[in-house]
Amino acid sequence: MKSKFVFFSIIILLLFSNKILADDKALAGADFEYGQHLSGECVTCHNSTGLGQGIPKITGMKTAVFIKKILAYKTKEKDNAVMQMVADRLGEEEINSLALYLSKTK
Amino acid sequence: MAKITRRTFVGVMAASTTALSMPSIAFGALPRVVVIGGGAGGATAAKYIAKDSKGAVDVTLVEASKRYYTCFFSNLYLGDFRNYGSIGHNYYGLAVNHGVNMVHEWASSVNSAEKKVYLGSGATVSYDKLVISPGIDLKFNSVNGYSPEAQSIMPHAWKSGTQVQLLKNQVKGMKKGGTFVMVPPPNPYRCPPGPYERISMIAHQFKKTNPTAKIVVLDPKNKFSKQGLFMEGWQKHYPGMIEWISADTHGGIKKINTSTMEFETDLDTFKADAASVIPAQQAGRIAMNAGVNKGDWCPIVPASMQSQADENIYVLGDASIAKSMPKSGFSANSQAKVAANHIRGSLTGSKVFAPRFANTCWSLVATNDGIKVGANYDAKPDKINKTSGFISKTGEDSNLRKATYEESIGWYSGITSDMFS
Structure with a gap:
């Protein structure tokens, strides 16, 4: 009985740690505090209530969605001169830190 | 920081109620920041220092007006695109949400040797770090x-x-x-x-x-x-x-x-x-009084927005020489975040990140005809350096111009929320 419990615990732990590893890999260099600091640049325009006409809310956005959007501005697939300029100077660590912070912020 | 027992806590509370006339040493362990001017530079700096320090820094914002009317978007009021009330904002959010002490008085002078700000009422308020963000004064005789x-x-x-x-x-x-x-x-x-x-x-x-x-x-x-x-x-x-x-x-x-x-x-x-x-214009009078100007404007250290004349004073926005950034509300807001991060770091030991500056200015030419210009900047030892930029093009289609106008509405909502709530 006891060995069965240990066995399942190890399996669950492995699954869980794999999940963590997968997320870590996806968000290399992500740092919550750095993301919070960088987000100061976003909130000059992006209202956290989402009530601003013309500019969408970005807090609470899933990390993958945020990263995809920023990369589309960076490669200029998506149009918008301001966002292309913002994305232009964001490196991987910065994008991932922002993604992490914004995903965990209301 | 000194351990706060019930007794010292009561002591700090008592001292706080008489904050305006007491020297900073009476406040115990909390470092004190005074911000002069509640516009895009000052309101943002006060908010970010208070918010991010989570009570570890005592922040006082000195602003004569209880209701602040933004200069940006006042043109849209002239054109009937905004009503007057919509460009006015109060400071309740800064006080209630972030614990900023609001002092609705004029700052009449600064004694930088004693680190004190004198108010119009005759009261004084002491600081460890002072932020001066007074905007402009007009040179009428120009x-x-x-x-x-x-x-x-x-x-x-x-x-x-x-x-x-x-x-x-x-x-x-x-x-x-x-x-x-x-x-x-x-x-x-x-x-x-x-x-x-x-x-x-x-x-x-x-x-x-x-x-x-x-x-x-x-x-x-x-x-x-x-x-x-x-x-x-x-x-x-x-x-x-x-x-x-x-x-x-x-x-x-x-x-x-x-x-x-x-x-x-x-x-x-x-x-x-x-x-x-x-x-013609010059830095607001209090900057001259504090002795941080050189001629009409105030030289700063680009990496931190500290005055070149006094490391305990930061000058933000229109009053500063932030070349190559234009004098705009967006610039002031951006500079305020760099200064706030630096001030908090020097007072509490929190992490200081590399400075990043940005600006975008939207203008409305006619109904649904918005245009914009913007740039990114970094800090070089001798100036805030433009690293990239853009400007609307002549002959753009009307849908893009309409989207640019709508973006400016979103920006106004964003920056005023960032400043005041």
């Missing part, structure tokens, strides 16, 4: 014949509030087919595209209610921000209404007469039925 008295006849409306209301009344009340004369300021000044957006919004008013009116612009400069875009827009939306005359063409404004409403230049004497004169 235009011969203009004066503080003349501002009720030919409003500058370059500080928001009643001056803008006055200007709007004069525009709307101008006689049919009359001439409006506008004198923009010389460089450097607050909001480079602002005078030309104002011309656009006044033209928009005239087009609706006074279509035979004329606007004569006597510019002390030979070129201006977004010139090609504005000129294109004026021709498209207000053909024949606006005559922009460069400094080289009129040869300089020799004298204005507020009794006869005449503007004397080498080229001609222009008679106005209504007018707006925006004189």
